[in-house]
Amino acid sequence: MSSSVLPLNSTYINVPNFTHTTQPISQRAFKTRTNQTKGFRVVACNATPNDNKRLILPEPQKLVLPNVDRRNLLMGLSGLYTAANLSSLPEAVADPIRTPDDFRSECKGEVTSGLKNKDGKYARSRACCPPNLEGGIPADYKLPTESTVRLRWPAHKGTPEQVQKYRLAIQAMRSLPDDDPRSFINQAKIHCAYCHGAYHQPDKTKDIQIHNSWLFYPFHRWYLYFYERILGCLIMDPTFALPYWNWDDPDGMQIPEMFIPETIYCNPNPLQVEVHREASHLPSEKEPKIVDLTWSPVNRAEQGLPYEKQKACNLETVYRDMVRNGHDTPSFFGGKYVVGSDEISIRDKSVGSVESGSHTAVHLWVGDSKQPNNEDMGRFYSAGYDPLFYCHHANVDRMWKLWKDLDLPKHVDPTDPDWLNASYVFYDEKKNPVRVYNRDSVSLKPLGYNYIEEYPIQDLPWRYSRPTQRDKSEQDDSKKDNALPMMNSPMILNRTLKVRVRRNATKNLNETLLISGIKFDSSKFVKFDVFVNDKLKNGVEPTTSDPEYAGGFAQIPHGDANKMSMSSGARFGLKELLEDTNTENEEYVTVKLVPKAGCEDLTIGNISIINPEP
Numbered sequence: 001m002s003s004s005v006l007p008l009n010s011t012y013i014n015v016p017n018f019t020h021t022t023q024p025i026s027q028r029a030f031k032t033r034t035n036q037t038k039g040f041r042v043v044a045c046n047a048t049p050n051d052n053k054r055l056i057l058p059e060p061q062k063l064v065l066p067n068v069d070r071r072n073l074l075m076g077l078s079g080l081y082t083a084a085n086l087s088s089l090p091e092a093v094a095d096p097i098r099t100p101d102d103f104r105s106e107c108k109g110e111v112t113s114g115l116k117n118k119d120g121k122y123a124r125s126r127a128c129c130p131p132n133l134e135g136g137i138p139a140d141y142k143l144p145t146e147s148t149v150r151l152r153w154p155a156h157k158g159t160p161e162q163v164q165k166y167r168l169a170i171q172a173m174r175s176l177p178d179d180d181p182r183s184f185i186n187q188a189k190i191h192c193a194y195c196h197g198a199y200h201q202p203d204k205t206k207d208i209q210i211h212n213s214w215l216f217y218p219f220h221r222w223y224l225y226f227y228e229r230i231l232g233c234l235i236m237d238p239t240f241a242l243p244y245w246n247w248d249d250p251d252g253m254q255i256p257e258m259f260i261p262e263t264i265y266c267n268p269n270p271l272q273v274e275v276h277r278e279a280s281h282l283p284s285e286k287e288p289k290i291v292d293l294t295w296s297p298v299n300r301a302e303q304g305l306p307y308e309k310q311k312a313c314n315l316e317t318v319y320r321d322m323v324r325n326g327h328d329t330p331s332f333f334g335g336k337y338v339v340g341s342d343e344i345s346i347r348d349k350s351v352g353s354v355e356s357g358s359h360t361a362v363h364l365w366v367g368d369s370k371q372p373n374n375e376d377m378g379r380f381y382s383a384g385y386d387p388l389f390y391c392h393h394a395n396v397d398r399m400w401k402l403w404k405d406l407d408l409p410k411h412v413d414p415t416d417p418d419w420l421n422a423s424y425v426f427y428d429e430k431k432n433p434v435r436v437y438n439r440d441s442v443s444l445k446p447l448g449y450n451y452i453e454e455y456p457i458q459d460l461p462w463r464y465s466r467p468t469q470r471d472k473s474e475q476d477d478s479k480k481d482n483a484l485p486m487m488n489s490p491m492i493l494n495r496t497l498k499v500r501v502r503r504n505a506t507k508n509l510n511e512t513l514l515i516s517g518i519k520f521d522s523s524k525f526v527k528f529d530v531f532v533n534d535k536l537k538n539g540v541e542p543t544t545s546d547p548e549y550a551g552g553f554a555q556i557p558h559g560d561a562n563k564m565s566m567s568s569g570a571r572f573g574l575k576e577l578l579e580d581t582n583t584e585n586e587e588y589v590t591v592k593l594v595p596k597a598g599c600e601d602l603t604i605g606n607i608s609i610i611n612p613e614p
């Protein structure tokens with residue numbers, strides 16, 4: 001896939017060189033507070049000074065729409081199903097998730113708990129409904145016809161102009177009155193509403209939840225889409241684009257500089273003021289603080305790899321999320337979720353690879369351990385109160401785009417009509433309520449934005465970060481684990497669980513390990529790690545950088561106090577893992593689940609291997 005590469009001094013974008021000799025405003029601001037503890041050091045470690053660094057602007061895009069007949073979309077039946085055997089039909093006629101038309105009057109949410117200010121008032125709460133403006137039912141959104149493209153930029157490479165514009169826009173948003181649906185707080189509440197059951201499903205028996213399923217990417221894409229347009233509108237700049245936190249690039253793994261100083265020009269920094277973040281993870285003059293993409297906020301002692309190792313480990317995590325575990329549509333997007341989908345019983349309810357992996361780790365790594373619930377980023381209800389949340393999610397959104405650009409087989413958007421026709425309601429930049437559909441979110445071109453890239457897709461730093469193949473001499477061939485039990489009933493993960501699972505495929509298929517019916521208390525952070533075919537000699541334990549590591553299952557807590565039972569599943573791609581552990585020809589795989597946090601009452605329903613569809 002080719003991209004047009006523009007030189008650094010292009011008139012389109014002006015990229016400061018890496019050492020910031022152009023002195024961005026944030027750095028000037030920082031100079032006023034060098035003796036404070038949160039001083040900022042520009043990333044210097046291991047950065048190759050590269051003054052000729054080029055950034056890549058996206059080529060005019062192909063419109064990549066799923067191969068679905070429009071009429072069938074309208075009928076709620078895809079070409080797939082009409083052509084297929086009729087026994088597939090019951091799935092096709094399920095109803096897609098849809099925010100109610102009466103999203104104002106039907107919205108639920110009371111201030112019962114949350115984070116209080118010093119004056120005792122709730123600064124963040126679970127009352128997440130939008131302001132109840134006058135108006136009819138939301139109209140279907142019409143995509144803009146303007147020809148400008150908003151180019152989202154890597155946050156660690158922002159020019160002083162980009163940073164200043166962004167801060168101005170956030171400041172303008174913070175200045176809007178509380179009854180304006182575009183205000184900073186009302187934007188934050190959108191996230192809370194869609195994960196705390198503010199809206200019921202069309203059958204009114206259950207609430208809408210946009211995490212842990214195939215709604216994750218499209219919902220957040222639309223959310224950022226309007227957020228970006230609102231910011232642009234407030235500063236009257238139709239080209240305004242969000243920064244993205246480039247945590248998949250070693251140079252971008254710290255919290256971006258512009259978020260750090262508390263003041264700029266003696267004014268509060270709108271990207272930092274009244275935000276809760278983990279102070280020990282802010283970059284400091286003494287040491288760089290790069291994110292840990294497998295982070296869990298427990299066992300702090302065993303966390304924190306040496307700098308170089310952490311970078312490599314992060315790249316492996318992104319590779320795992322994007323390639324090894326994101327190897328097909330349900331594994332990357334998460335499982336099917338339609339009206340009536342019960343959190344407990346739906347057959348393929350599972351969380352997508354990036355969502356459960358790097359996405360969740362970033363949330364928890366940024367959330368403040370001094371707050372009662374790791375606010376802001378560490379909980380869903382409060383995450384939207386940190387501007388860094390949107391910067392993080394811009395990168396998550398970029399991952400969706402890159403996943404398709406990788407040009408690998410099975411890296412295609414869902415074509416199920418229940419996915420395509422799922423819809424949400426947002427207030428647009430003019431305060432009109434509009435309904436948007438997943439089907440209109442799949443391609444960036446009609447949405448009028450794109451991402452500026454530093455590397456062509458095949459040169460992305462994580463593109464080939466596959467773990468090194470296990471040396472056979474380190475393995476014990478006689479360790480066949482024949483004595484391990486098969487899984488025949490749900491098990492509690494209050495200690496390490498080891499089972500074997502029979503493969504029903506011959507080699508060379510990309511099988512998926514499916515851990516299903518994971519039930520847990522969603523008010524707390526839960527995490528477990530999954531290792532497959534650990535045949536290491538002498539009791540040596542594989543690490544998360546080793547080929548035996550399939551990945552983790554991690555959940556950002558939902559509640560802010562009350563215990564809620566939740567269920568999910570996780571998928572892991574086996575093809576490369578079996579190759580890299582020299583076990584492609586085995587009849588069974590051995591699976592080891594290692595509880596890391598909150599697993600005392602977590603149960604595993606089943607572990608199975610599913611073969612890819614032809």
Ligand code: C2O
Pocket residue numbers: 191211220359363383393
């Ligand atoms: Cu809606 Cu990162 O979560």
